[in-house]
Amino acid sequence: MFSAQSLVALALAAFQASQVAAHGGVISYSIDGQTYEGFKAYNTPVGQTSIQREWDSYNPLTNPTDPALPCNANGASLGSGQQSATVPAGATVIAQWNDWPHAIGPVMVYMANCNGPCTSADTSSLEWFKIDEAGLLSGDYATGEWAQGKLIDDGSTWTSTIPSSLAPGEYMLRHELLAIHTSDQPQFYPECAQLILTGSGSAQPSGSYLVKFPGAYQASDPGVTIDVYATPDATNYTIPGPAVWQG
Template sequence: MKSLAVLLGLAACFDGALAHYRWTSLIANGTKSADYLYVRQNTNYNSPVTAVTSNDIRCNVGGLDSPSTSTATITAGSTVGFALDQSIYHIGPILVYMSKAPSSASTYDGSGAWFKIAQLGPTFSTGQMNWPTQVSQYTFTVPKNTPSGEYLLRVEQIALHQASSEGGAQFYISCANVKVVGGGSGSPGPTITLPGGYSASDPGIKINPYYPVPTSYAMPGPAVWSG
């Protein structure tokens, strides 16, 4: 078992650009948008963010300055999502956050409070930690009680194939500009700031996923707010 786990770990260290991916499209109202219509375009091609203390952890490199990005109107309680330019290659969780803009989403830099609305982690069976594979999109529900207004909607997949040391986890991030309508009077929380909400030593960020095989996984960030 140990030799197999070591081989899997060595294979996972292949990290060429072909193994990288980007969240490029918003799925809303049953329709997948054009690339970067509502999703802020990053400037580092398909490379991940690795420094959790950088402002890039909010919306990826270049994602805080995207004035041409449009704002999508979505209804509280509806199903929305993000699509990728290719299927996710590396193991790791998917997490979705929102942060309310002081005025317009298009001018917001994400420096306020973020709350989590969805996440997808591993399952455990017969001594294995199993991650979703061949994920080309991820959909979720915007809580019905989310207050109306404009938000940054943030998705990330944290690749853990090199996460046994600090700084080894890779964050594949995108933010979309959205306007929530038909919302409620909920108080989203708990909240974090980005950067600040993650530490490079968090157990869900610094982890050897191969050997010894973990028997549990601590999802990074706060608990999910369901509204």
């Protein structure tokens, strides 16, 4: 017979498997050729070491003004286990997601200057700028290719480039998927990692390129509140948030 502890462990494993199958997040990063393991959701942060901030479940955030929108719930520093990847401006970043199941929706990548150590930064007070985005790549809502479909085709990975002119410093890196495959509510999946950027660049974004989370999105935004099944033949999709800062 199974002990009570064994039954609890089996139930937890089954629950985690069901969550992973339904939703997900970034599980590792490859930056400038080096791989960094992500935070392991559903596990205590005690003893974990990662460049990624804590995120506790594979479930989505469904409110565009959720306080957890900057870096997911709960987005905390790992304390002594929190690391930062030292990378050069212009480096290629490959985010590896779990076996991502949703093919409809945009992919967005942001950065924010921590103006000091990122480990002690309050992510809700940071000013974020977008370095990459993709939405409806071709075709219509119902049968076209979306960025998340491309992500799936590429082995649940997304590749971006840090602007080569960006000034050195400590930055937060934020990947976000907005799944819009349901007609009732958006599904946000954000995760953050910490970087120490090197190089000789001096550029910094300003003005309308900078946004805060929450605050960058509203439920009334056309790319957020959308029923792709109501207008399946539509071919224009507006990606929420600011324009991409090229550097």
